[in-house]
Amino acid sequence: MKYRLVSVIAALLFSGAAQAQEGAGEPAKDKWDVNAPKGATIKQVPINVDEGSWIDVDVSPDGKSIAFALLGDIYTMPIAGGNPVRVAEGLAWEVQPRFSPDGKRIAFTSDRGGGDNIWIMNRDGSDKSQITKEEFRLLNQPSWSPDGRYVVAKKHFTTSRSLGTGAIWIYHVSGGGGVELVEKPGEKHQKELGEPIYAADGKSIYYTKNVTPGGTFIYAQDSNSDLFNIEKYDLETGEITTAVSGLGGSVRPNPSPDGKKIAFVRRETTKSKLYVKDLESGNERKVYDDLDQDVQETWAVTGVYPNMDWTPDSKEIVFWARGKIRRVAADGSASSVIPFQVSDTRGVANAPHPKIAVAPDSFAAKMPRFAAVSPDGRQVVFESLGKLYVKPMGGGSAKRLTNAGAELELFPSWSRDGRSIVFVGWTDAQLGQIKTVGAGGGSARTITNRPGHYTRPQFSPDGKTIAFEMQGGGYLTSPKWSVEDGVYQVSASGGAPVRVLKGAARPQYGQASDRLFMVDRDGDKRVLISTNLNGEAKRTHASGEMTNDYIVSPDGQYVAFRQSYEAYVMPLMPGTQAVDVSPTSKSLPVTRVSSSGADYIHWSNGGRQLHWSVGPTVYSEQTDRLFSNKPKSKDAPKYQAQTSGVSLERQIAAEKPSQTVALAGARLVTMVESNGGIIDDGVVVIRGNRIVAVGPRAEVSIPAGAILVDVTGKTIIPGLIDAHAHGPQGSDEIVPQQNWSLLQNLALGTTTLHDPSSRASEIFVASEMQRAGMILGPRIFSTGEIVYGAKAANVYAEINNLDDALAHVRRLKAQGGSSVKNYNQPRREQRQQVVEAARQENMLVVAEGGSLFGMDMTLVADGNSTLEHNIPLEIFYDDVVQMFSQSQTNYTPTLVVSYGGLAGDPYWRQATNVWENPLLVHTPPKILAADTVRRTKAPESNFVDDDNAREAKKLADAGVKVSIGAHGQQTGIGSHWELWSFVRGGMNPVEALAAGTIESAKSLGMDADIGSLEVGKLADMLVLDADPTADIRNSDKINRVMLNGRMYDPLTMNEVETGSRKRAPHWWE
Secondary structure, three states: OOHHHHHHHHHHHHHHHHHHHHHOOOOOOOOOOOOOOOOOEEEEEEEEEEOOOEEEEEEEHHHHEEEEEEEEEEEEEOOOOOEEEEEEEOOOOEEEEEEEEEEEEEEEEEEEOOOOOOEEEEOOOOOOOOOOOOOOOOOEEEEEEOOOEEEEEEEEEEOOOOOOEEEEEEEEEOOEEEEEOOOOOOOOOOOOOOEEEEOOOOEEEEEEEOOOOOOOOOOOOOOOOOEEEEEEEEEEOOEEEEEEOOOOOOEEEEEEEOOOOOEEEEEEEEEEEEEEEEEOOEEEEEOOOOOOOOOOOOOOOOOOOOOEEOOOOOEEEEEEEEEEEEEOOOOOOOEEOOEEEEEEEEEEEEEOOOOOOOOEEEEEEOOOOEEOOOOOOOOEEEEEEEEEEEOOOOOOOOOOEOOOOOOEEEEEOOOOOOOOOEEEEEEOOEEEEEHHHHEEEOOEEEEEEEEEEEEEEEEEOOEEEEEEEOOOOOOOOOOOOOOOOEEEEEOOOOOOEEEEEEOOEEEEEOOOOOOEEEEEEEOEEEEEEEEEEOOOOOEEEEEEOOEEEEEEEEOEEEEEEEOOEEEEEOOOOOOOOEEEOOOOOOOOOEOOOOOOOOEEEEEEEEHEEEEEEEOOEEEEHHHOOOOOOOOOOOOOOOOOOOOOOOOEEEEEEEOOOOOOEEEEEEEEEEOOOOOOOOOEEEEEEEEEEEEEEEEHHHHOOOOOEHHHHHHHHEEEEEEEEEOOOOOOOOHHHHOOOHHHHHHHHHHEEEOOOOOOOOOOHHHHHHHHHHOOOOOOOEEEEEOOOOEEEOOOOEEEEEEEEHHHHHHHHHHHHHOOOOOOEOOOOOHHHHHHHHHHHHHHHHOEEEEOOOHEEEHHHHHHHOOOOOEEOOOOOOOOHHHHHHHHHHHEEEEOOOOOHOOOOOOHHHHHHHHHOOOHHHHHOOOHHHHHHHOOOOOOOOOOHOOOOHHHHHHHHHHHOOEEEEOOOOOOOOOOOOHHHHHHHHHHOOHHHHHHHHHHHHHHHHOOOOOOOOOOOOOEOOOOEEEEOOOOOOOOOEEEEHEEEEEEEEEEEEOOOEEEOOOOOOOOOOOOO
């Protein structure tokens, strides 16, 4: 044996010994139990099937038995078929069983230890033992060495996104940290490498690798091309060669026991087929023509196709296809089904489904921003609903700071002497200006001599200079007066902005007025730097891989930093020394000061006090409580974060009309019943913002004095509810006075949107402004930032226990969230902890499916309120339908971005002339043209939105609440693409409309107020020129939009009939 393999084995043995020594004598920790998660009520639901979805299969070495995985449990049975014996069960997801060479044990992938790792058990299911102990870089796809001493597996590496790549690792069956055999292609690579399997002689390992150019993941990769190759790693030499390649890709390698052949999966015209290659001649033969679809075109973290295996005589292949376990001759001459019948149960947890009040008469403004405590600590200035207020920190009411009229007042900051406040004044038409006002309030003075996109101004300690950020516009706001992003400065007496440093942000001063601290980037890291006021003499003071903000104390002695949404403080080294910053930094002491998030971190009293905000509450802490003047003893009490603060919450009256309106003569599609509850020649009477009567003209009396709107010949449906929306709500915390994206959504009939991923300091502000009548747009609900598992500094939400999950959920709730986004935390236990935190806080928990079948089904089992994005299977067999339909989880498949192939978005772009839609006038014309005019064409068979809609209909027919989710793909029209794709997949028009109205409302817990035309519900409805129940493509033939009892012309978005409000000009008009 050459040095390469010897060194691998030695490393494995050493790592095992080291691990055993490190673990010796350690106290047992309280461990989260995936099979019995805290707080969950687990219901056992019956599963009775003779077919299944995505079944991994393996043949015993004697050829008499098979092991297979179905819905996360592992079974064994005779190879002739019959009634399987379950050998691994529970809430844990356990898949990919592989018999050991002696047939006595089974290796498998399981998350029962918290995250996906490789386990082994006896053939009868006894003595389950965990081989690998990964907590973030998780493992799957085990394969035994022929001597039974080692297991190879794929280790998944994420990037700053939750998708990533893989590496092939080898582990000794007794444990150890493992050794890498095949390296991942790169630290930032986002394309798959996996599916490792030993060759029969044990001298090499086959695996699959995405070989397309570049390292960035591409949605709906073209499977007509050569996407994946099967490569061969020689254990003796370390040499890597290509074993199988070709158009249509080559995946799921399975070398035969005699070493002469390899079975694999390839696509032909996008359809998956089973092939066998003769390794000597290179001849390739298709042996089975009708596989289920592989996942070459999307993520393949756990494998591109389920495991298959050869019979020991190398004459047959046993595999899964069309819901059945099958066997086929190696030459393709004969195939048969191996029958099975599974009659047992699966556990599903209760899901939180709070009822959400959509439009109360008043609301709490929970997202005041930019709170800044005065240098003496006595008062705080903050922005709420676009105006600045000052409030005593010791108690008392808030009062307006300025006497300004229409402009928004943003980004306040105090002068060091406490006599002045600098801020940005903003109007959409005139853009921004840097302004100052006396601490006592009154009229503000404009400092800058030109408009611009200004943010975050700060006084120098001597009060003579103001530093700030400037940037460009051109998307949500006007492109006029745009500059390159960076830090600029201006004299406090007035003048022109002068750039200090391109690309930098967060300008701030320490003790000196001639040196400016800023936040910049160095590769993937955020760094704290300083320069003189000319941007020269640059020094780097701190660097953090996951840090996303730095705040220097006024005396220059400390720096606060923000990571995973929490505030930390450490001493700031003088001079030019750069310190690595993290919560676990060893170079200098670090104290975490917040407990449930921290925004708008700042100092007062010369650095003796630190402040931060969580939603409407400002917290404060004395700096001298954070560090001692000598080393702490082991039994010294730990720092306890502040739990009470000063509330800046304001109670605001919601805007609503007072008149009575009657719409008469239309066909009403009320959505009250499953058939649409259609009323011909109907009347809807609205008083204020709610429906007070609805029915046939002959049965509804129109009140005297009501505004009568004749809608004869029209069709009225409830307003559309986009359950998975995205879109811009602000530009770096400038929430504009008129948002074209919101107007475009409303003009095309979306009256309520739920955005499961957005910046809290923008979307919750926009939501409050919409409720108060300050901006026009759909009703806005959101999760705020996602509870994200990938290590992207801006949004990474670290979760190591339930308390961490509760901190994130409580932060989002404090900011105004009614839901949280459970987004691809890598470990099962983390995802369960987010669910439990949402249960405790009575919030919806909407889960990112991430195009992984196993993770999708565990999200259902764990009691998430909804599953977002489609399950990436071509067909849902009875096992999936039975389990899902007996859970409490709802489904938003987002057909416009369907995983697995070309989605609804590209379909409708190529099937329609999007840019010609007359109602898309509220999108910037150049952006509309760039997005829609030139299109990619493909055969109908290449699109999967209809397939995924067909499978969603199965769930809907079984009782699952299925909703539209336009995903922000093409603003406004996206909701209609969702409806149209549902019909493409087999729903009738009324069923599709239900997904866009009442079912979506029920899924979000809002059906008491919206989703149908009923007495007591909000007056959100669409007046259409044509009937969508006759042809769903009529859904965008919108004549009028009514929101909250006010009616708008969708072409102009001016109020008509119910009032005379006019839309302001768009920035491009």
